[in-house]
Amino acid sequence: MDTLLKILVELRPDVDFEDNKELVDSGELDSFDIVSLVGELCEAYEIEIGAEDIVPENFNSVEAIMAMVVRLQED
Amino acid sequence: MIKQLIDGQDFWAEIVKRLSKGEKTNFFFSEEEVLQLVQKGKISRLDFDGGVYFFVTEENLYRLYYFLEKEKSPEVLPRLQQPIILEEVHLATKERIPSKDTWEKIGFQHYLERKRMYLMAKNIAFEEREPSFATEEILEEIFLLMNESFEPFSSALPTKEALLKDIQEQRVLISLKNQNLLGFLHFGDEKQGSMLWHIAVLPQARGLGVGEGLLQDWFLARKDIAKKFMLWVRTDNPPALRMYEKHGFLPDGRVAPVMIKTT
Numbered sequence: 001m002d003t004l005l006k007i008l009v010e011l012r013p014d015v016d017f018e019d020n021k022e023l024v025d026s027g028e029l030d031s032f033d034i035v036s037l038v039g040e041l042c043e044a045y046e047i048e049i050g051a052e053d054i055v056p057e058n059f060n061s062v063e064a065i066m067a068m069v070v071r072l073q074e075d
Numbered sequence: 076m077i078k079q080l081i082d083g084q085d086f087w088a089e090i091v092k093r094l095s096k097g098e099k100t101n102f103f104f105s106e107e108e109v110l111q112l113v114q115k116g117k118i119s120r121l122d123f124d125g126g127v128y129f130f131v132t133e134e135n136l137y138r139l140y141y142f143l144e145k146e147k148s149p150e151v152l153p154r155l156q157q158p159i160i161l162e163e164v165h166l167a168t169k170e171r172i173p174s175k176d177t178w179e180k181i182g183f184q185h186y187l188e189r190k191r192m193y194l195m196a197k198n199i200a201f202e203e204r205e206p207s208f209a210t211e212e213i214l215e216e217i218f219l220l221m222n223e224s225f226e227p228f229s230s231a232l233p234t235k236e237a238l239l240k241d242i243q244e245q246r247v248l249i250s251l252k253n254q255n256l257l258g259f260l261h262f263g264d265e266k267q268g269s270m271l272w273h274i275a276v277l278p279q280a281r282g283l284g285v286g287e288g289l290l291q292d293w294f295l296a297r298k299d300i301a302k303k304f305m306l307w308v309r310t311d312n313p314p315a316l317r318m319y320e321k322h323g324f325l326p327d328g329r330v331a332p333v334m335i336k337t338t
Binding site for chain 2: 010011012013014026027028030031032035036038039042048049050051053054
């Protein structure tokens with residue numbers, strides 16, 4: 001989780017990641033953020049994020065992102 | 076060969092697939108925007124080994140978007156009738172890939188660069204002021220000042236009709252002296268906060284605090300709505316950078332270089 005938070009804070013220092021559970025739906029993360037984040041997550045966790053996983057619900061909160069990462073690591 | 080795109084849904088599926096493969100890109104449109112571009116017949120493509128270019132046609136230019144597979148370089152572009160504008164977004168802390176040199180090798184030149192800044196509303200010391208919104212009567216004057224103040228290729232200048240709509244919907248603030256226009260500030264509301272689109276002050280009124288007053292007016296106008304105030308500023312404009320820094324704006328790390336390839 002610490003690695004993920006570090007990635008997120010570096011990407012968007014202006015966003016409160018701990019409290020916001022609608023990061024995409026509230027507009028805090030835009031498509032540039034998602035694209036950057038996908039690249040960072042693949043590199044940091046050695047996973048592949050498929051097209052079917054690039055959906056708002058997987059990026060709406062730190063917990064949702066972490067859950068996706070864990071699932072993809074197990075696949 | 077350049078081909079026009081005709082199926083928006085197919086195109087969007089291709090975009091998502093390319094993104095999931097980690098291809099490098101400057102294409103950050105939403106699905107809705109992609110469908111509109113295709114529907115209006117404004118987008119065409121050129122495939123090459125290791126990537127694809129998408130051209131969005133505008134009145135006097137082409138905007139270039141690309142997807143590049145890992146380790147692949149941009150291909151030489153065909154000769155087109157209008158200038159080609161390449162606008163990218165990257166993080167200041169990360170290496171820019173493809174590099175500036177790579178684009179220069181295929182004929183692009185540096186045009187300008189912007190960086191994004193933000194200010195949280197909770198950190199603003201609001202002044203007691205009465206913001207003045209533009210009225211339809213000074214549409215022409217604002218439109219003229221806007222077009223004289225900004226470069227034409229990457230400033231997202233609105234059409235006169237779009238500006239009129241923004242005036243009618245109170246998204247243009249003005250500074251007046253003896254009923255004469257000194258400057259204006261044009262903003263938009265986004266999900267995450269309020270975005271400053273354009274601010275300009277007449278040359279003879281600069282240095283008098285007009286810009287700072289307009290900023291304060293903007294804060295007041297969106298005080299109850301926006302949690303955050305955002306803007307893009309040219310990195311070769313030190314007076315503007317100083318003004319925003321003085322008000323507490325901070326860079327969020329996003330940088331947008333613009334390059335141009337002339338015919």
